[in-house]
Amino acid sequence: MTLRNALMAALLAGAAAATPTPSSAAPAGTGTSNSVTLITGDRVMVAGNGFRVVPGPGRQVDFTSQRRQGHLYVIPSDARTLVAGGMLDRRLFDVTQLLAWRYDDARRSDIPLIAQSAQMPAAARQARQLAGAGMTTLRVPKESAGQAWKDLTSGARALGTGNTKLWLDGRRSFDLDQSVKQIGATTAWELGLTGKGVTVAVLDSGYDPDHPDLKGAVAYERNFSEDPDIRDTLGHGTHIASTVAGAGQKYRGVAPDAKLAIGKVGGEDGIADSAVLAGMEWAALEVKAKIVNMSLGGPDTLELDPLEEAVNSLSERTGTLFVVSAGNSGRPGTISSPGSADAALTVGAVDRSDRIADFSSRGPRQGDHAIKPDITAPGVDIVAAAPGGAYQTLSGTSMAAPHVTGAAAILAQKHPEWTGQQLKAALIGSAAPSAGATPYQQGTGRVDVARAVDQQIVALPGDLWATFPWNGQGERVATRTLTYANTADTPATVDLAADGEMLKLSTKRLEVPANGEASLTLTVDARQKAPGDYPGVVTARSGQSVIRTSAGAYVEPESYNLTVSVVGRDGNPAQPYVELYDPKTGAVHELAFQDGIGKARLPVGEWNLYADFSERAYGKTVAHTAVRIADRDQQVVVDARKGNPARVTLDDPSAAPARGHSLSLSHGAWGIASWSSEDPNTRLFIVPARQEGLRYLLRTIWFSKDAVPSPYLYDLADHRAGGLPEDPTYAARQKDLAAVSATFRASATAATGLPLSGPRFRDDWPVSLASPPQDLDLPGTLTYYRTPGLTWDSMLELGTYTLADDGQAMKPGQHTRQTWNAAVTGPATAGIRGSRTGDTLTFSTVGLFTDPAPGRVGADAAATGTATLSRNGHVLAEVPLAGCALDRWESCRLQAALPAESSLYTLRASMRRQVPGSALSTAVESVWTFRSARTETERPLPLMAVRYAPRGLDDLNRATPGSLTELPIKVEGVPSTLKLELSSDDGTSWRTIPAQRTATGWTATIPNPRTPGFASLRATAHGTSGTTLTQTIIRAYAVGPASHLTPGSSAARPLA
Incomplete structure (x- = not known):
């Protein structure tokens, strides 16, 4: 629940004042990877550092553009009041996010929605009915978006009448041997508490059905994702499932006898909200799982999003406990959703020494500043099962959550009658605090299974929070009831203390009857407090038992x-x-x-x-x-x-x-x-x-x-x-x-x-x-x-x-x-990024297609190829290069872990294109060699690029057959020597062309063939630091008549 006062900066507008008319727009589903169709039927086209809007047919509306937290929003005037009123999800107009989730017009032909409604637009298709959450998932074909929008803004189906809320069906991400003993699970095992008889659902990326650690552990499975089957291609879900209930000889899960219900809700393309919602309903209503693990999340918003609503409603309706990872942002105020839901048991991460992990998201929760996470668990260097019968080490709050899930299963075995919120309170109350950590970092502390099953006193609720508006000093007082339940057959005495600047207890001691309850009043007095956050803890002691309850308040600024x-x-x-x-x-x-x-x-x-x-x-x-x-x-x-x-x-x-x-x-x-x-x-x-x-x-x-x-x-x-x-x-x-x-x-x-x-x-x-x-x-x-x-x-x-x-x-x-668009189109350093940080090398590119003008950069989204990093002839990493775009560096990115010592590396980037708009530069390749060793800070890779600007070509980038073409050459980087080669047969054979050094680079004279064809160029540059570049451009420019420039033609011979 993010505060609405998020940072904002707007974008320069004017697009509709000078964009193509609607009739010139491509139909939905045929656009480029940088265009998105909005729910209103309007289209936004993003190109590099700019954007433009194509209004839908017949749409006479204004548009507003905003930039908030680095994201571009484009909102039509007839949607603005619905967004401001909370009835329409702002993400439906978040162009940056829509592109990042691959909801663009090239990759998706419909708009996925989640409706909390009694009606739906006539143009929409129902995908799933989520009766338990009171929601429906819809798909609106982009070609029908304009009509769907009319339905949503008029008549019985209008938002605010039959439809109360419409969300984008967004995407979430997965929040990426000693740990079981660290949380006291082995002590519980010795008492015969292994999660036996308890069903635990894991909503994740599936699992490996053939892994020996999970044989016999899975009682139910269902695939809710867009993948064809339950198999885990990421390794995330297998790791989580085995951490909960793996039965391996070497690596055992926290609750090895629990029964697993595996719901696959995502894969390599991320996690759809609708898939998670369907999995939650299946787990809570059909499978009747006692605990559901959700090691996933996404950015929080001010309003309750559909996953937060489902966590709260399904928890109350079924008594299921949803254990959710806190997120991996590592900064204050970054708890992810749905871990931000009230009913969720939200889990942060600690290392093997119970220190808060650097990546673990901290509170406060956005909006009311309440304490989250609720608890922590081991999440650093966790070894668990991987697909293929292997094991892998992963870190993240994703890894912490299943430790708490397993602990809850053990506790549920001992107390099968308890609800999920009772399990949550017992786990929170028995947690072991990390030294020096605040409640916003750890909740009440690291989960302690041994203490949870041993303690007979449980505090209800597990946390207490007050939010005070600025209404004068005299009105900033609130009272809360804190109840202690005794599960033992003998009475207990509880000594109490409050650790917090504004917390006062009505008594310092309670007598709790056997199998009974006793309550006290907690007063939160903020009358003399300045605005700010005041998290604290109420600690109760009874014999060896220590019960901790999060408590505190937020005081609004004046x-x-x-x-x-x-x-x-x-x-x-x-x-x-x-x-x-x-x-x-x-x-x-x-x-x-x-x-x-x-x-x-x-x-x-x-x-x-x-x-x-x-x-x-x-x-x-x-x-x-x-x-x-x-x-x-x-x-x-x-x-x-x-x-x-x-x-x-x-x-x-x-x-x-x-x-x-x-x-x-x-x-x-x-x-x-x-x-x-x-x-x-x-x-x-x-x-x-x-x-x-x-x-x-x-x-x-x-x-x-x-x-x-x-x-x-x-x-x-x-x-x-x-x-x-x-x-x-x-x-x-x-x-x-x-x-x-x-x-x-x-x-x-x-x-x-x-x-x-x-x-x-x-x-x-x-x-x-x-x-x-x-x-x-x-x-x-x-x-x-x-x-x-x-x-x-x-x-x-x-x-x-x-x-x-x-x-x-x-x-x-x-x-x-x-x-x-003058020849020669080829690589430019403006379109290439490479660096090494520590032992990690990162290379990304928007493509290898830039014309020779200074300050330019180019990208062809239709070009495809590969980037490969090798060491001593061994391939360390290889990624496809496809869909590269000026504003999408992450789409064409290679990352690899390297050894610390200095080594010689070869980095190869190769791309081809066969497009109607160009018969030139149909295949381009750059091969760099360089030495690299571990760095203390990020250091750029010594990457070079050769730029050609041939003189005398006509406006079709052609030279006259048999003529001589003067070729100025500039090498970006730090070159010392250059060798130039020419091919007239698309790279089948090459001959050396002399290149003379000039004040600004090199120059060469190209003897063009006497018959129509193409000139291909290959250059080998040596840098001053021992680096090299071999750059090849097939069909750099044309020779001969216009009829030779056939659109979509390509090089006959692949690059070596």
Whole structure:
């Protein structure tokens, strides 16, 4: 449950003002790996450091873009109030996350949803009915998303009527010999407590049915994942299952006689929420497992997500105990979901010395600051079963959770009548604290099975927490009842003490009758306490028994209520999108409105209010005002009627605005962007506001009124500082603008491309990209006229291939020229990353396809290949290179563990492509050799790249047969020598071409063949540190007529 005041920064907008029309968009399911279809039917295309939006057919809406915690959100105006009101999952518009989960249009043809509803959209398909959780999983075909959205926003199926909540069916991840004895399990075994008769469910990546340690241990199994069977291809689930109940001779699980129910909920592509929900229902309702282990999790949110809701509801309904890993983020406030659920027994990790593991997620829980994790267990270097009959050592809170699960099974054998919450309380109460650790790091301590089965006193509940709003000192007192149950046949005396700044007990001693209970009152008194977290522990002692209960409170910072009243341009109450933000931190509160009234509770400080009115009859109004929260409740009125019309004019009578406008605002750590629909006549009104530090950028795109395609593109940006202008008028004059004459070459016949560009409003924000209304026929030209005083980023999309530059600062009257997609396309160091940290080598690439212009980087998502790391001829690691994209370094990444001593390594990256947009650079390979030894810190690998810029080629990247081509060569890196070779038969044979050293690199003269064909190039460079590079590019450029450039043709001979 994450606080809504998450950090936020907005993205520069303007995409819809200059994106292709809906008719030019590819159908859903046929897009690139960098496009996603939203639940509204709109599509977002991401390219490098930029993005653009293609509205769904017939969609006349505005869009807002935000950047929060590194993620890009694009939210249509007709979804904003549903998101702010908590009825629609914000992740449905998290473009970064959708791409990371492979929900893009190339890999997925539907949108997976989870609905808490009585109705579902007519266009949706029901996937699973989760009656136990009151939910349904749905699949909406992307081609029907627009119709589904209409169903969700109108009529009986609308959100807020038949449907109460709609989530994205997101993804979770798995939270990656001495440990059994460490928690006292062997002592329990000696008492005959081995988990016998107790069913434990493990919801994970499946298991290895043939592993000897699990033979006879699995009583039930079911596959809920997208994989074809129960078998564990990751090794995670097998490890977890054997830690709970493995029966090996060498490595035994904590509860070796427990019966396992294996539910496979995920695999190599992650874990779908819907699969976990189905597994939870199966385990709790059908299998009737006493304990369910869930070594998985994902980022927490403010609202209860579907997994948190299911943990709480199924726990209460069935008495099942859900044991969940805390997460591996290692920082305060990073408890993952569903470990964040109240009913979950949340497990952190310790090492063999009971020290808190560095990676173990800490509390407090987001939102109410409650104590999580509840308990810890061994999670460092845990040896357990691996697929194939082997064993492996893993670390993580994933490994800690099954220790607690096994402990719960042992305890359940002794107390079969206990509910899951009673088991949870007994385990929490009997835990052994780690020296120097706080409750937010460990809960009550490391699980102690021996003490849990021996102690006769149990504290209920296992934790007590209070949250105090700022309402004056006198009202910050709360009382809680703490009950001690005695399971023995003799009475017990309990001595009590409270370790906490604000905890007071009604008594220091209790007499607990045999098989009975006794209670006391715990008072939490925060009247004299400053705002903050106050975790503590109540300790009860009875003989040798020690029972620990987490307790404490959170005191809200001094805060007051703010009421916001909004009036539309028609004078009636309006329903705008409103954010309250802190420019110092970027903290944001979104307001939900009813009848024109929205309310928020804000800490004392300087806040700002941003309001965005989208009124179909009147256009769009933007307002901004400072709000000072000091010592009392406040009221603010925002009146759209005070807005002045924004106007942009141009002194070129041949040009006209293409579509609507975009508006970006930035203030300190905060920012936001919005843009209007396709209609260039959409009106924009600005309510004036002086505000130091507030930056404003209004952007419009203009094309020729008559010429199709337009030979030019005006990108006009009115950028100002100091607030929202009194007179939002911008009169642009062509002579004051900066001009760029761009030539776009072709590498195949009948090729087309889409130029994209946009201004950087802030360097730390992605850029919204504008483009002509349709693809350009290549070769082609386009002249840009841009507002000076900004840095402009440019890109070129040729199908699956994207080229991007590093930006160009523009001055008034400046005129520059650019050439795009010129030969030779090949590797560039801007597209390659390699480093060694300690004994770990990491190599990643966005691909091996960049044109020769300085500052460019390119990627072709359709190219495929491999990256291989070898040592002394032995392959250490090999990964496929496929789907590489400018913003997706993790998609093409190799990682390997290396020996500490210095060794000679060979790193090979090889890629091929056969695409309609290019008949050149069809196969590219770089082979690096270098020496490497253990490093103390991260050190880059000495990787080089050879760049060619042949002169005299035409706009189809062709040389004349029999001619001589001058070839300037630049080697990126630290080269000392260079050998160049030429092939005219796609690499079957090679001949050396002399290369002469120059001040900037090398140059060579290429004798082109007298018959049509291609020139392939191979270079061998030696670095000053003894490193080498052999780089091969098949079909570097063409020789001969255009008919020779057949789209999609490829090299006949594979690279050696």
